[in-house]
Amino acid sequence: MNNREKSIDPASLKMIAKAYSENVEICWDRYEAQQPQCGFGELGTCCRNCLQGPCRINxxxxxxxxxxxxxADTIVARNLLRSVTGGAATHVDHAFEAVEILQMAAEGSVPYDIKDEVKLYAIAAQLGIDGDGKDKYALAKELTQVIFADFGPSGGETMKYLLAMAPAERVEAWRSLGILPKSPDQEIRRSLHESTMGVDADPVNLLLNTAKMGLVDCYSGLKLGTDIQDIVFGTPAPVKSEANLGVLERDKVNIVVHGHVPFLSEKIVEWARRLEPEAIAAGAAGIQLAGLCCTGNEVLMRQGVAPAGNYLSQELALISGATDLIVVDVQCIMPSLPQVASCYHTRVVTTHAIGKIPGAEHIPFEPETADEDAARIVRMGIEAFARRDKAKIDIPSDKSEIWGGFSVEAIVGALATLDADNPLKPLVDNIAAGNILGAVGIVGCNNTRFTQDKVIVGLAKELLRQNVLLVVTGCAAHALGKAGLMNPDGAKKYAGHGLSAVLTAVGEAAGLGGPLPPVLHMGSCVDNARIGDLLAALADYLGVAIKDLPAAASAPELNHEKALSIGTWAVDLGLLTHIGMAPNVLGSPLVTKVLTEDLESLVGGKFYVEPDPVQAAEVIVSHIKAKRAALGI
Ligand code: SF4
Ligand code: SF4
Incomplete structure (x- = not known):
């Protein structure tokens, strides 16, 4: 594998070359060391669910x-259920912590507040809680109790949050399939039980429960987490920043936040600002914060913190020799970071009780002591600055202007400048007129199997050229920001004529002084819920089901179990869901057929696998055109 096959990002390529010149092992070396990867594992036909195994099906x-x-059908379906359950569990755990923090904020026992009261009252109302005459703290406490009840004994009832938030048409579709989830914790427990040795051998039953786990992921994870984080930290609004490793600064203390949850990183942002004088006293020009992966997306969306890169860039941020401290929470953190950091002066700080890494310093983060914890970590970064090896510093100059912060509220707000009474009308009118062909959510990860960002960027350019509006999250959002598709110039350069005209009209009416970016950054992986909300609003406006919209989802370079659980939810919503590679299911023709064909007749959506971005764009555009034709537009 030559370096050109590793990434299309010039900053990454420079840092990969630097790593080799300094004899630092990085993920692509480990990828090569793993070749050839086990064919049984690739096909999903390896089982280790009991100590008689491992068993492998030929x-x-x-x-x-x-x-x-x-x-093979049973083993593949069991393995898939376990993977999707793993993905859902991460988001449910994340969301549960968010609810706990809201509860403590309402009680005044943690240094967090309620920043978006409007959203608090709206979410409470959707759950049937009367907010009249209640102050925000009393209402928040009541809201958390209703949500916590979802996690308790269900008494056979469906999750209340799902019933309150999901489109009624979808709820009925899921009810008819028997996949409406009860308590999320019960469902996660049940799926681990179901997939253990000697329980469920029926691949179809296992797959239906996998589909159910996609709903657990969204309505007790993505959607719940996003709503609560908006209440606590505020709902994002458009914000300008820059993306790529070039955001690191030679003269400043560089602190990189990495992982997925914003509870500590929001405080790091606050304390980095407050402790600037200490950094200056230590000889730095200030403190530069940068973000990786979805913690990076969270602090971009609400604070404008510059994203340094996506999953495959995390080691490269350290290779620059300019990262003084990297602080991580949970998910997608390479255990190799302390090893890479040991070649430089960088401090690696873990903070979560379930996210420790040998070789890192562990500062346990507690919401009650969030200020003290954040201040301590920022001061550790300032201290590390003094120990830099200047000879090893080489920061790539590459960075691109980006706009983030496109929550549904922000998008509707921008559209309202064209039609205050009926904000979705301009969007729908332009879809009907063909200026916008349709919409696609491009989401998900990087993966060493792909040239970093290549499929994501290639697919996005093809779709934009054909007037498809793009909403993005996760590491895909980083890729598109780095590649220059997330700023007003990107609209002129990459969007087709019709789409470009709409973006210009909306951007100028909204006072942005130019077009909207052609790729709207909606946030982190949990913020995929925002894409679901936007689709639900459009479907509601048109009086159709989400499955009938000219829309699709794509995770071009997926790697994490979370991408599988999010993708499962997207299929449950009724979306054609493109993935750049097959998950480990090809050892079962039955499972493969259900996922890529049969699900469509059950829920309206299905998976579509295609590694080539141009070919994928062609199929997605055909799908969108077919949906348009069915709608008579
Ligand atoms: S559960 Fe069955 S297939 Fe799996 S390891 Fe045990 S004996 Fe083998
Ligand atoms: S998009 Fe994938 S790789 Fe990136 S942070 Fe999310 S789960 Fe991790």
């Missing part, structure tokens, strides 16, 4: 079953 001959008699 798709071309014998053995055809594991020792217990499990077939």
């Amino acid at each position: 798709p071309f001959g014998e053995p055809k079953t594991g020792i217990c008699g499990a077939s």
